[in-house]
Amino acid sequence: MSPNAEIICVGTELLLGEILNTNSQFLGQELARLGIPHYYQTVVGDNLVRLQQAIAIACQRSSLIIFTGGLGPTPDDLTTDAIATFFQAPLVERPEIIADIQQKFAHSPHALSANNRKQALLPQGADILPNETGSAPGLIWEPRPGLTLLIFPGVPSEMQDMWCKTVVPYLKKQGWGDAQIYSRVLRFFGIPESNLAEKVAPVFDLIDPTVAPYAIDGEARLRISTRAASEAEAAAIIAPIEQQIRQQCGVDCYGADADTLASVVGQRLLERQETIAVAESCTGGGIGQRLTAIPGSSGYFVGSLVAYANNIKVDLLGVKSKTLDEAGSVSAAVAEQMAEGVRSQFGSAWGLSTTGIAGPGGGTPEKPVGLVYVGLAGPQGPPQSWSYQINALPGRDWIRKISTSRALDVLRRQLL
């Protein structure tokens, strides 16, 4: 069997949909980065029999199995039990784990729980995978030749810390990740996935690099991938195709990889040495939150004002009461006055605004749920506005999210 990895996430809360499986995403990204092939992910509940069945299937098709979850201090945490039973290894108490947990709890206002002692039991022959930020240690175990198990707690921050500090060096030492897969993801806003796919269709027939389309959060994306021995070698294969796609798609392609609409806008503002202030209504703070998610955003983001109540639009943004009465708060004129008002109040080069109907209530035949106006005031000329009818079906969160993206995209296109 050629070396390949598989992820098994353990937890009834995942099956019940109470939490999102962010661990699979993180591990998938990491395995891709390291060039470790990875073909399956499984989620299984806190059930000893089914957990063992999942292990049996995974052993037959994968040589590296990564578990998350079920290592906690509570009685339904069964991962260690299941693995030890499946490979017929006795559980042995490790005093160094007890000592470590006791030390971690020494400065805590919360006492060491009796349940925590369970976390000191490991299958004979397994190594401790240290957990510096939580109580449950993980384990690294080769229960038989050619099969490696990595077992992590389910808490994402702990798992990620353990992965980076201990597991990545371990995997490299074991010879995993010699020829990594390098991917570049091109990001698009303002063009549907199927139209993008048709526009660039011939690239999907390429063998190296491969190009694949997908859609997420109202954005279309193209992933360009190749397996290479170094980043430079990969870049030489990927760059010409990226250039070709960018030429075909123009301004609809807003960036690549970790770029976001907010980071691209921020980069342009830094280059132009200009600042931005935001006046939000229906997006409720989302534009400010996305802009300030970027480290260093204080270099161009001055601040924002969420003017939810109409009197705040008048008192703090200078929107005219007459305009509110005549055009309504969801209107092009109000969006423009909000943009101009926040620009003047905050003394920024640009003022960006949103006003719309996020629902579920408040829609009318003339102004249905999903109608959003984006206003923009800049250093030159009068303020402008754009209107969008966003698909209302997915609900309030979707409308707010896409409105936020639309506003950032309006600004992005103006800054080009």
Add this chain to the structure above:
Amino acid sequence: MSPNAEIICVGTELLLGEILNTNSQFLGQELARLGIPHYYQTVVGDNLVRLQQAIAIACQRSSLIIFTGGLGPTPDDLTTDAIATFFQAPLVERPEIIADIQQKFAHSPHALSANNRKQALLPQGADILPNETGSAPGLIWEPRPGLTLLIFPGVPSEMQDMWCKTVVPYLKKQGWGDAQIYSRVLRFFGIPESNLAEKVAPVFDLIDPTVAPYAIDGEARLRISTRAASEAEAAAIIAPIEQQIRQQCGVDCYGADADTLASVVGQRLLERQETIAVAESCTGGGIGQRLTAIPGSSGYFVGSLVAYANNIKVDLLGVKSKTLDEAGSVSAAVAEQMAEGVRSQFGSAWGLSTTGIAGPGGGTPEKPVGLVYVGLAGPQGPPQSWSYQINALPGRDWIRKISTSRALDVLRRQLL
């Protein structure tokens, strides 16, 4: 085999971690709500052989298999092919699908893509699962007695719409979901999961209802579950245990089920007929965004001001320059002045503020990354502040998220 469901999500982008698997979460919640047992979730890439292997495994252990993804218009969308090949059914073009897609594209600025025609091919004997909000229809198919396949596109909004409109009525008609599992999730803030688990330990031994703990986003939760024929029957079983847990845990339990810190705060403000305005620094708009995520929040949320630049703190919130110079922008005094300033500027009953160091840069030995002050000004007495040292290891997003929760929790406790 007793009836049980399994989820197979198809897409290399999921394996590569490029998108979060929200479809599994939604389907898990829905299956739980309908009382359909569901023991496994699998993710597999856009690969015909491995997709068929995943189908082979699922057929052996589940009687209802739900697929998402791989129905799109692009060449790497293989789900229909894989299923038809596995069950040896020919693909047949359905003219009604072509007609439907043509009609959907009639009013679009984007032309019907040739790729879209591929979406009209269905295995012989399968029924069309209508997709009102996107181009790719799904399918419902019983390829052999006792095995039902439901196949959805991967776009979450389309899948959810199709699930609710067509599949839920279909499943009920087929006799799925007679005795539903009813769960109630109690939500806690301010107590770690292991301490909560120790405090309420005896409830984990209960047979009916069952109680299980888990942790997410800095919150601990307890899920109380029972299988019952009606909601009233379930409530009678769950309520006494809920009451017992709430008595033991007091104010650390902030709500249940769909409650969030923001919704609970909103509910209390509505009851008290009081309003809130927010001044944010390190949280960058997150508090406003969470408060306005609640429909009807305009009943108590007046607005917020993100004062990122120091001069905005002075000019628009009335923070004293002297205080900024002497105590620094991340300080108890500035948090209090921000809270009082926004309360007075916006004319609200309460003013809530945050100022802190979200990182990755900007930390010092005295004021490390993760230090956050929450300020609160209310109708009575002088403004107060609270400081928190948030675990900086998970990074900027985590610090901002937990700071937002801390601020909402401060307000929640004051409103009790």
